[in-house]
Amino acid sequence: MSNVAQALTPAPAKGGNGLLTVSGKLDVERIRAEFPILKLKVGGKPLVYLDNAASSQMPQPVIDRLVRYRTTQHSNIHRAVHYLSETATHEYEEARRKLQQFINAREEREVIFTSGTTDAINLVMHGYGRKFVGAGDEIILTTLEHHSNIVPWQMLCEEKGAKIRVVPINDAGELLIDEYESLFSERTKFVGVMHVSNALGTINPIKEMIKFARDREIPVLIDGAQAAPHMKLDVQDLDCDFYAFSGHKICGPTGIGILYGKAALLEKMQPFKGGGDMILSVTFEKTTYNTIPHKFEAGTPPIAAAIALGAAVEYLSAIGMEKIAAYELDLLNYATEQVNRIPGVRIIGTAEKKAAVLSFMVEGVHPHDVGTLLNQDGVAIRTGHHCAQPVMQRFKIPATSRASFAFYNTMAEVDALIAGVRSVQKVFS
Amino acid sequence: MADTKALYQEVILDHNRKPRNYGTLEHASHKAEGHNPLCGDHIKVALNLDGDHIDGIAFQGESCAICKASASMMTATVKGKSRRDAETLIREFRDMAIGKLDLTSQPHHLGRLTVFAGVRDLPTRVKCAILPWHTLHAALNSIASTSTEAEDDPMHAPIGNA
Numbered sequence: 001m002s003n004v005a006q007a008l009t010p011a012p013a014k015g016g017n018g019l020l021t022v023s024g025k026l027d028v029e030r031i032r033a034e035f036p037i038l039k040l041k042v043g044g045k046p047l048v049y050l051d052n053a054a055s056s057q058m059p060q061p062v063i064d065r066l067v068r069y070r071t072t073q074h075s076n077i078h079r080a081v082h083y084l085s086e087t088a089t090h091e092y093e094e095a096r097r098k099l100q101q102f103i104n105a106r107e108e109r110e111v112i113f114t115s116g117t118t119d120a121i122n123l124v125m126h127g128y129g130r131k132f133v134g135a136g137d138e139i140i141l142t143t144l145e146h147h148s149n150i151v152p153w154q155m156l157c158e159e160k161g162a163k164i165r166v167v168p169i170n171d172a173g174e175l176l177i178d179e180y181e182s183l184f185s186e187r188t189k190f191v192g193v194m195h196v197s198n199a200l201g202t203i204n205p206i207k208e209m210i211k212f213a214r215d216r217e218i219p220v221l222i223d224g225a226q227a228a229p230h231m232k233l234d235v236q237d238l239d240c241d242f243y244a245f246s247g248h249k250i251c252g253p254t255g256i257g258i259l260y261g262k263a264a265l266l267e268k269m270q271p272f273k274g275g276g277d278m279i280l281s282v283t284f285e286k287t288t289y290n291t292i293p294h295k296f297e298a299g300t301p302p303i304a305a306a307i308a309l310g311a312a313v314e315y316l317s318a319i320g321m322e323k324i325a326a327y328e329l330d331l332l333n334y335a336t337e338q339v340n341r342i343p344g345v346r347i348i349g350t351a352e353k354k355a356a357v358l359s360f361m362v363e364g365v366h367p368h369d370v371g372t373l374l375n376q377d378g379v380a381i382r383t384g385h386h387c388a389q390p391v392m393q394r395f396k397i398p399a400t401s402r403a404s405f406a407f408y409n410t411m412a413e414v415d416a417l418i419a420g421v422r423s424v425q426k427v428f429s
Numbered sequence: 430m431a432d433t434k435a436l437y438q439e440v441i442l443d444h445n446r447k448p449r450n451y452g453t454l455e456h457a458s459h460k461a462e463g464h465n466p467l468c469g470d471h472i473k474v475a476l477n478l479d480g481d482h483i484d485g486i487a488f489q490g491e492s493c494a495i496c497k498a499s500a501s502m503m504t505a506t507v508k509g510k511s512r513r514d515a516e517t518l519i520r521e522f523r524d525m526a527i528g529k530l531d532l533t534s535q536p537h538h539l540g541r542l543t544v545f546a547g548v549r550d551l552p553t554r555v556k557c558a559i560l561p562w563h564t565l566h567a568a569l570n571s572i573a574s575t576s577t578e579a580e581d582d583p584m585h586a587p588i589g590n591a
Contacts, residue, residue, distance in 0.1 A: 366492065368553075369493050369495070384467065428445075
């Protein structure tokens with residue numbers, strides 16, 4: 001555990017001189033000091049990194065964990081009887097336990113390591129969809145979905161002759177729940193919903209949506225890629241059947257993520273990939289598959305990445321996801337207020353409940369020009385369709401500029417964004 | 430970096446505000462649509478070939494300032510030129526934008542179009558500048574629609590060599 005994480009472990013007797021101030025809020029400057037990349041200068045200007053929804057940065061304790069694994073613990077897992085293999089296996093399974101705790105899953109075996117959210121959704125499509133969805137069946141998705149929660153289901157529908165039904169949104173970017181409920185019929189076989197919209201920031205009312213589907217015994221997959229960085233997760237409380245997210249959006253490495261699935265469902269599913277580690281015995285006549293989670297982890301996994309992801313969730317939990325959420329909401333509210341003060345700038349996505357994602361349009365300026373000019377000031381935002389083209393089509397725009405915040409961003413960085421946007425307007429005036 | 434701001438502040442913004450040859454062309458003999466699916470830029474180029482000469486040309490579309498200015502300056506430059514000269518400019522512009530053409534040591538015919546040389550330092554914007562030229566190439570070769578991605582990708586496709 002890192003020094004910071006140790007300092008954060010509740011220890012009121014010692015006075016708690018870690019990252020928390022007296023008022024119980026984050027000490028952002030101390031947190032920033034743990035992220036080496038935040039010291040970077042871009043074109044002579046301090047980096048203002050506001051593209052966290054695309055990928056977050058990694059704190060030193062997570063980097064250190066990667067190095068420690070690589071320098072003292074690496075070997076293949078679940079294989080040999082020697083020291084290194086046993087150490088690597090132990091650390092890999094420890095990481096699984098940390099992820100289980102992070103999302104409050106009932107059992108460790110309900111956590112499957114995948115290469116990321118996309119891989120996790122594809123696993124469910126192949127493992128569950130191809131087995132249980134047939135001709136004429138329907139899958140419910142929403143307008144807000146990222147392409148990664150659309151395309152796999154389209155592929156399945158094409159193969160099986162099934163159909164996708166889409167939950168519409170209102171002008172604020174909120175799902176129309178009445179419409180969602182009216183889409184259910186005896187043909188409905190699966191529901192896929194994102195927890196937080198990557199393009200607009202909308203936090204969807206997934207708990208009630210899950211309940212509605214579960215009452216009809218329809219399994220629900222939640223794409224949690226944008227929720228995991230911003231809020232405390234409890235899959236048992238949500239009662240979802242599947243929950244997926246990526247490591248690199250929560251201060252971990254790329255190439256790793258998880259799929260949570262209820263054990264009973266995972267056991268009913270067919271494997272996604274065949275290969276080593278996912279079997280108990282193989283002959284040319286018959287293969288007996290391994291138990292979960294190994295049934296879904298064919299081949300040598302990204303062991304170092306999984307272990308580092310374990311360190312990342314430990315780091316975040318030590319700070320406290322509730323505190324992170326509260327601080328990020330302050331950032332979002334401040335940024336929203338400041339952007340609303342600039343004439344000619346319009347926020348896209350004005351849902352009542354939002355995570356720290358701010359999409360906007362500068363009148364008369366294409367988002368790509370906004371992004372290129374902000375880069376001149378060291379401000380990194382994302383511009384484009386954010387892999388959510390149906391959302392762009394809904395708002396009849398080709399793209400947006402998107403600033404997305406993490407707990408290591410500051411109010412001063414919001415000010416830098418605002419100053420940057422004003423200077424873009426000046427250039428184009 | 431300084432080049433980028435200069436790039437924006439001088440010629441490009443002028444052409445973005447007052448694009449030349451913007452609109453439709455009646456009785457076009459050749460036309461094509463170009464699309465950059467990565468950023469949503471979408472433009473239409475229509476032209477009239479009188480014998481071997483580009484008699485008239487117009488463009489329309491939704492795009493960023495770099496793309497629009499590139500299209501505006503392109504239409505102004507190729508109007509009245511021969512098809513062969515236009516193809517040469519297409520090739521030279523592409524090579525300049527991707528950094529393959531050294532403006533100081535290699536001969537070229539780009540003239541004021543060299544203002545776009547700075548995009549070579551903005552890898553994600555190179556295709557914004559190239560899209561109009563790529564679309565003009567498609568129009569000249571009677572290809573109805575083209576894209577900056579997949580098999581039409583101007584970074585790989587033999588643009589200007591047809």
